[in-house]
Amino acid sequence: MDMSASGGAEQLFQSLSHVYRGFLRGTCPRLMGGDVVKVIMSGVCGREHGKASWEISCSSMTLLEKITSGVLLHKLPADVSAGWEEILKALLEETDLMSQLVQQLHAEDQLVSHLAAKTVSRCVLYLLKKSGMWSPVWQKTCIQVFSSCPPGPAVDACLWSLIEVFKRLLTGPSQETVRNLVAVFDGSIMVLCSKLLPEEKRERTLDIFTFTKSWTTTFCLFLDLLEALTMSSISCEAEVCLRSQRIALIHSSALLTVISYCSEVFIRKKILLFLKKVLLQKVGDDWFPRDGMSFRLRYKSLSSDMSLLTRHVLQAVTAGCLQRIQTEPAASFGGAQHILVDEGPKPDGVMLRALSLVLLKSIELQLQAEVDGTTDVCGHLHSLWGFLRRSYASQVEVTHLCCWISLLFGDQDDDLMEAASSFLSIFLISRYIHAFDAKWFHYLHYRCLLFRVDL
Known part of the structure; x- marks a missing residue:
C-alpha cells in the first residue's frame, strides 16, 4: 500500500489505519522511503486537512502513543519491536515531532490536549530510557506554562504529562533522574503553587478565588503532582529536599483553608484524602x-515539617473549620444516592473517615512531639465528636462518645487499625500527662479501645 502523506485527508487517514492495523497484528510495515514517518508526522501536524484535522490528529497521536508504549513495556516480539524502534528514532531525532506535540498541549479541545499529554509523556520516557535525557522542548513548554498561564487546558495537559513521567520514574530504579527532574521544575512548580493556593497569612484571600471548572480541574491535577513530589522525597532518600517536594507539609495551612472555603465537595474530599495519606x-x-518504605529519616527537616502540618490541622480545628465543612450524602455504587426510608440519606463515610483520621493522627503526632502537654486534646476531640454528630443528625445514638470510632471505621479494616492505633496512643500519652484528671475519662477510656464493630 502506498503510504504517502500526500493525496488528501482521506488517503492520509487510510494510511494511518493501515499502520495501526499492522501494529495491532504485531507486524511492522517496511520503511518505504520513510513513508511511515511521514504519515505519522503529517497526522500530528494536522494543518491542511480541513474538517478532518481533528480526527487525523487524534488518530495519529493515539497511534504514536500505542507504538511508544508497546516498545517501552516490551509488549512486542523482539524483531517487530526493532522495526518500530527505528521509526521512533527517526521521528524523535530527524523531525520536529516533539515541537509539534507540545503545541497540541495548548489545544482548546480537551481531548486533543489530553492525547497530546499522553503521547508527550510516553515520548519523554522513551527518550530517557534510550539516552538518559528528556526533551528540552517539553521542559521549556511546561516551565513557561506553569509560570505564565492561568488555570486551564494548557496547564492541565502539562501537569498530566509531568505527573505521568514522575509516576513512571518513581517505579523504576533511576532515582537520580527523579532528583534532576524535580530540580529543573522546582521554581516553576512553586510559581504554580502561588497561583492555586491562597496566601498563608491571609485566610480570607480564598474569597477572591473563582471556583470555575478550569480551576477545579487544574487544582485536582496539582494535588496529584503534590503526591508525586512528596513520594519523590521519600524514594530518592536525599538529605535535603527542594521546596516543591515539601509543599504538602509547609503549605498545609493553605490546603486547609481551601477545605474550609471551597464550595466544591470533590476538592475538599481530595485534599482530606491526600493529607490522610501524608499523615x-x-x-x-x-x-x-x-515494600516498607516510610518517611522516617528521609530528609533532615522532615520532623519539623510534619510537626508544622499537625499544628496547622489543630489550629484550623480550633479556628472552627469543622463548622464550615458540610458533608454530602453518600453515593452508592452507580452514583445513585442511598436513601433510608426513616433515617434520611447517609453521610459520605469516605470523607468523614478521612477527616477523622487526619485529626486523630495530628493529635497523636503533636502529643508525641511536645514535652509540656499543651495540646487541647479534649477540645479537639469534642470538636470532632460534635462534627460527627451533626453529620449523622438523628440517625444514630451512641452510648459513649468514643463509639463514633467503631461507627465510622467498623467495616474498613485498614482505617480501623489506624484509628485504633492513634486513639490508643492518644489515651496512653494523655493518661501519663494528666494522671487521674477526671475530665479525661469523659473523652478517653481504656474500655473504648475494645471497639465493637457490630454497632
Whole structure:
C-alpha cells in the first residue's frame, strides 16, 4: 500500500489505519522511503486537512502513543519491536515531532490536549530510557506554562504529562533522574503553587478565588503532582529536599483553608484524602507497593515539617473549620444516592473517615512531639465528636462518645487499625500527662479501645 502523506485527508487517514492495523497484528510495515514517518508526522501536524484535522490528529497521536508504549513495556516480539524502534528514532531525532506535540498541549479541545499529554509523556520516557535525557522542548513548554498561564487546558495537559513521567520514574530504579527532574521544575512548580493556593497569612484571600471548572480541574491535577513530589522525597532518600517536594507539609495551612472555603465537595474530599495519606505515610500507595518504605529519616527537616502540618490541622480545628465543612450524602455504587426510608440519606463515610483520621493522627503526632502537654486534646476531640454528630443528625445514638470510632471505621479494616492505633496512643500519652484528671475519662477510656464493630 502506498503510504504517502500526500493525496488528501482521506488517503492520509487510510494510511494511518493501515499502520495501526499492522501494529495491532504485531507486524511492522517496511520503511518505504520513510513513508511511515511521514504519515505519522503529517497526522500530528494536522494543518491542511480541513474538517478532518481533528480526527487525523487524534488518530495519529493515539497511534504514536500505542507504538511508544508497546516498545517501552516490551509488549512486542523482539524483531517487530526493532522495526518500530527505528521509526521512533527517526521521528524523535530527524523531525520536529516533539515541537509539534507540545503545541497540541495548548489545544482548546480537551481531548486533543489530553492525547497530546499522553503521547508527550510516553515520548519523554522513551527518550530517557534510550539516552538518559528528556526533551528540552517539553521542559521549556511546561516551565513557561506553569509560570505564565492561568488555570486551564494548557496547564492541565502539562501537569498530566509531568505527573505521568514522575509516576513512571518513581517505579523504576533511576532515582537520580527523579532528583534532576524535580530540580529543573522546582521554581516553576512553586510559581504554580502561588497561583492555586491562597496566601498563608491571609485566610480570607480564598474569597477572591473563582471556583470555575478550569480551576477545579487544574487544582485536582496539582494535588496529584503534590503526591508525586512528596513520594519523590521519600524514594530518592536525599538529605535535603527542594521546596516543591515539601509543599504538602509547609503549605498545609493553605490546603486547609481551601477545605474550609471551597464550595466544591470533590476538592475538599481530595485534599482530606491526600493529607490522610501524608499523615499515615502512605503517599503513592495507589500507584505501586513501597515494600516498607516510610518517611522516617528521609530528609533532615522532615520532623519539623510534619510537626508544622499537625499544628496547622489543630489550629484550623480550633479556628472552627469543622463548622464550615458540610458533608454530602453518600453515593452508592452507580452514583445513585442511598436513601433510608426513616433515617434520611447517609453521610459520605469516605470523607468523614478521612477527616477523622487526619485529626486523630495530628493529635497523636503533636502529643508525641511536645514535652509540656499543651495540646487541647479534649477540645479537639469534642470538636470532632460534635462534627460527627451533626453529620449523622438523628440517625444514630451512641452510648459513649468514643463509639463514633467503631461507627465510622467498623467495616474498613485498614482505617480501623489506624484509628485504633492513634486513639490508643492518644489515651496512653494523655493518661501519663494528666494522671487521674477526671475530665479525661469523659473523652478517653481504656474500655473504648475494645471497639465493637457490630454497632
